Amino acid sequence: MTSSLFLFNTSxxxxxxxxxxxxxxxxxxxxxxxxxNYIHIGNARPAVVFDVLFRLLxxxxxxVIYARNITDVDDKIIAAAQENDESMSAITTRFTKAYRDDVxxxxxxxxxxxPLATEHIEExxxxxxxxxxxxxxxxxxxxxxxxxxxxxxxxALSNRAIEDMLxxxxxxxxxxxxxxxxxxxxxxxxxxxxxxxxxxxFGRPGWHLxxxxxxxxxxxxxxxxxGGGRDLIFPHHENEIAQSCCAYGGNFVNHWMHNATVDxxxxxxxxxxxxxxxxxxxxxxxxxxxxxxxxLSTHYRSPLNFSTALLEQSEKTLTSFYNGLREVDEIPIxxxxxxxxxxxxxxxxxxxxxxxxxxxxxxxxxxxxxxLSEKRIAKSQLLAAGSLLGLLDCEPNAWLQGGLDxxxxxxxxxxxxxxxxxxxxxxxxxxxxxxxxxxxxxxGVLLEDSSDxxxxxxxxx
RNA sequence: GGCUCGGUGGCAGAGUGGUCAUGCAGCGGAUUGCAAAUCCGUCUACGCCGGUUCGAUUCCGACCCGAGCCUCCA
Numbered sequence: 001m002t003s004s005l006f007l008f009n010t011s012x013x014x015x016x017x018x019x020x021x022x023x024x025x026x027x028x029x030x031x032x033x034x035x036x037n038y039i040h041i042g043n044a045r046p047a048v049v050f051d052v053l054f055r056l057l058x059x060x061x062x063x064v065i066y067a068r069n070i071t072d073v074d075d076k077i078i079a080a081a082q083e084n085d086e087s088m089s090a091i092t093t094r095f096t097k098a099y100r101d102d103v104x105x106x107x108x109x110x111x112x113x114x115p116l117a118t119e120h121i122e123e124x125x126x127x128x129x130x131x132x133x134x135x136x137x138x139x140x141x142x143x144x145x146x147x148x149x150x151x152x153x154x155x156a157l158s159n160r161a162i163e164d165m166l167x168x169x170x171x172x173x174x175x176x177x178x179x180x181x182x183x184x185x186x187x188x189x190x191x192x193x194x195x196x197x198x199x200x201x202f203g204r205p206g207w208h209l210x211x212x213x214x215x216x217x218x219x220x221x222x223x224x225x226x227g228g229g230r231d232l233i234f235p236h237h238e239n240e241i242a243q244s245c246c247a248y249g250g251n252f253v254n255h256w257m258h259n260a261t262v263d264x265x266x267x268x269x270x271x272x273x274x275x276x277x278x279x280x281x282x283x284x285x286x287x288x289x290x291x292x293x294x295x296l297s298t299h300y301r302s303p304l305n306f307s308t309a310l311l312e313q314s315e316k317t318l319t320s321f322y323n324g325l326r327e328v329d330e331i332p333i334x335x336x337x338x339x340x341x342x343x344x345x346x347x348x349x350x351x352x353x354x355x356x357x358x359x360x361x362x363x364x365x366x367x368x369x370x371x372l373s374e375k376r377i378a379k380s381q382l383l384a385a386g387s388l389l390g391l392l393d394c395e396p397n398a399w400l401q402g403g404l405d406x407x408x409x410x411x412x413x414x415x416x417x418x419x420x421x422x423x424x425x426x427x428x429x430x431x432x433x434x435x436x437x438x439x440x441x442x443x444g445v446l447l448e449d450s451s452d453x454x455x456x457x458x459x460x461x
Numbered sequence: 462g463g464c465u466c467g468g469u470g471g472c473a474g475a476g477u478g479g480u481c482a483u484g485c486a487g488c489g490g491a492u493u494g495c496a497a498a499u500c501c502g503u504c505u506a507c508g509c510c511g512g513u514u515c516g517a518u519u520c521c522g523a524c525c526c527g528a529g530c531c532u533c534c535a
Contacts, residue, residue, distance in 0.1 A: 013465085031535070039535085046535050076533070160531070164463050207533085229535025233465090236534090259535070260466085266527070270534055297484090298474070302467080303528065313473065313485055320484090323498060346475090355475050358483040368499060430494055437496070448497045457497090 005060060005348045007225075008301060010233060010256035011157055015350050018255060020224045026057050026064045027219040029253075031211060031228035031236070032114070034071040035095035036080040039102055040276035041291065041306055042229075042262035042269040048292050049259045049300040049351065050227050051108035055388050056347055059339070067218050068111040069211060070096055072118050073204055078193055088194050092118075102279040105288035106295075107390040113218055117210040121196045124205045124213045128185045128198075130247040137185055140176035144186040144200050149179050151242050157256060158234035183239050185209055208239035215240075216248055226253040230260050231268075259300045266305065277306065287403050289391055290315045296353040296389065317357075318391070319400065324364040325379065326396035331372070333380040343385045353389075360385055400457035409443045418447065418454050 005018040020026045030050045033039055050066075057064045071077075072092035081088045096116075104110070117124075128144055131137040136150045148154045148162055155162055165181045173180045184206035189195030195202045215223055228237065237256065244252040261268040264275045282291055294314040298304040338344050343359035346352040363385065366378035386392025394402075401411075417436050424432040437447050446459040 033535080034533090043535050049535095074533090158464075158530075160464055165531075230466090231530065231534055234530060235532090261529070261535075263528080268529070268534090272532095272534070302474090305473085307473095309485090310473070317484065320498095327499085352475075354473095355483085358475070361483060425494080428494080434495065441496095446497060449493075449495090450498085459497095 005056070006350055007255055007257060008350045010258050011253075016255070018224075020061065021222055021254065023061055024063060026061045026225075027223040028054065028057065028064060028066045028225040028227065029211070029215045029219055029223055030066070030068045030111070030226070031232055032068040032070050033095075033099050034074050034076060035092045035099060036074070036077040037095060037271070038098055038278045038280045040262075040269060040271075040278050041282060041295070042276070044103065044106055044279050044291070045262050045295050045300070045304070046227060046229055046259050047103045047108050048106055048295045050257075051106075052296065052347070052353065052389055053225070053227070053257075053351060054109060054111070055390060056351070059388060065113065065219060066111040067113040067115060067215065069214055070099070070114055070116050071207070071210060072096065072116050073194060074117075074207065089118075098280070102283070105283055106279070106292045107288055107393070108292075109390065115214040115218060117205065117214070120210060120214050120217065121205065123217050124209045125186075125196075125198050127209065127213045127216070127243065127247050128200075128205075131185065131243065134246060136242075136246040138178065139200060140178075142188040142201055142203070143174075143176065143184055145177060145182040146185055146239065146242060146246075147178055148181040148183075148242065151246055153245075154181075154242055155238060157238050157241055160234065183208065183235065185243070208236055208243060211236075211240050212243040212247070212252075215252075216244065221248060222250045223253055225255045225257060227257040227259070230258040233258055260303045262295075262306050263303050264306055268303075269306065282311075285404065286311050286315065289318055289394075292389075293318060293357070293391060297357060299354055300351055317361075321360060321364050321382065321386075321392060322394070322396045322399045324367040325382065325392070326400060328367055328375050328379045329396055331376050331379055333383060334376065336377065336380045336384050338381065338384040338388060341381055341385065343381070344388075347388070356385070356389070397455075397457075403458060409440070409445060414440065414445055414456055418456065421447070422454060 006015045007018045008014070009016045028050070030046060033043055054064060054066045070092075073088065077088055077091055081091050084091070128137060131146065132139075132144065137144050137146050162179070162181060186198060186200055186203050186205055186209075188201055188203045193204070195204050215226070226237070241252050263269060264277070267273065267275065269276050279291065290311055294310050295304065297310065297314060341359065343356050343363070346355035346359060349355075360382060363378045363382040367375050367382065370378055383392060417440060421433045421436040424430075424436070440447055440456070441459065444459050445456050447454055447456050
């Protein structure tokens with residue numbers, strides 16, 4: 001409680017002091033995945049960024065209700081189901097599990113709640129009815145549409161005027177819309193398509209509806225933080241605001257937060273561009289900790305250029321932290337108040353993770369160079385800081401020797417070769433000793449001689 | 462066209478009106494049988510042009526270049 005948390009608010013385009021409506025119960029809603037495919041590393045960015053925020057808020061306030069939805073009804077899912085000749089729920093069940101596995105491999109905590117759209121159809125129908133009754137929605141050819149002209153501040157979040165929305169329209173506009181910007185709350189389902197009975201016939205919800213309904217039913221009025229990718233600002237979040245404010249009154253959200261994209265060669269990674277890297281594939285070559293650190297190595301509001309070089313560097317960085325930790329493995333840790341550190345201060349300044357990571361380096365340096373008592377403090381701080389990021393929770397040796405099966409030799413064989421090399425060294429047979437070192441290097445095993453004997457770790461390349 | 466956001470050293474990436482980011486890589490050294498790890502030292506910066514200022518990478522303006530949203534998207 002020593003630092004003040006400042007967060008950039010998309011709505012005001014400024015950093016603002018974060019002041020929860022109820023400090024005893026902080027509420028955060030983050031847009032989760034549409035589950036019809038494996039997620040890519042760009043989808044993982046909000047999961048990781050808001051995980052750090054979740055941890056930080058818990059540290060500051062204690063109780064945080066973090067909801068991250070699963071969109072399990074959607075046209076893309078229906079299309080995928082038809083393509084694979086399976087049911088929508090078969091697809092969504094499979095990819096919901098895959099999503100949870102992937103983000104958990106990235107060392108993120110499970111949110112407090114993971115509401116499913118299909119389990120909130122009733123709430124969505126109710127919300128639509130309210131909007132109809134208040135004159136914000138109308139029925140047109142079996143679609144229920146939200147009328148953007150019925151709301152005076154429509155477009156405020158993304159700073160665009162309703163009049164301008166025609167200008168850039170690149171998409172054919174349905175004839176039955178009163179205004180081109182009007183969006184679907186409820187749409188009819190054809191036979192064979194999934195749907196639910198409603199006052200407007202058999203159908204399904206529009207995309208934006210679920211977040212408004214679920215945020216309201218789980219988190220209540222005026223939630224503290226709503227997060228998601230920058231590309232959701234318009235139309236998704238704009239439309240959520242329209243629905244929620246017009247139906248329930250209030251502000252809907254006090255702090256809007258948006259992470260920038262993950263890019264490949266300076267271009268946004270997206271399914272439509274076909275330049276995606278799935279988390280699943282990346283995890284075959286890199287540990288989740290590496291991916292997480294990579295995603296945190298750029299400030300969340302700046303585009304992150306994704307590359308192999310970035311991952312290699314992140315891996316090296318983690319290894320250097322663990323190298324330090326291994327040296328002080330025997331030193332006990334103390335309770336430290338992480339809030340007193342520059343590390344914490346950096347996080348409290350709109351989640352400045354790159355600066356926070358530089359403080360991790362500085363703590364590691366103190367582990368390597370400090371007096372015994374300094375080492376002890378630095379180790380305690382480094383571990384506490386790591387845990388606030390959801391990193392550095394491995395045994396140093398397990399990290400340095402383990403991970404992916406990139407070494408083609410068993411630990412037993414390594415140990416016996418080390419033994420043989422020790423004997424050769426004692427006999428001053430350096431030729432044989434170097435031969436063994438070379439042999440192991442070839443297998444990705446790096447030997448390190450020290451006064452306590454020889455130890456090994458996986459080589460980084 | 463409208464609305465946003467950027468351009469920092471070989472790379473990644475913070476930040477600031479006036480000595481230092483940080484990491485990786487490089488170079489020199491210490492240490493080592495040789496290495497590794499670690500340590501010490503060290504070189505490359507703030508897109509371009511003006512303005513404000515004692516002083517600007519940092520503020521203001523123009524320009525150039527790039528990205529995002531306006532369509533499903535994290």
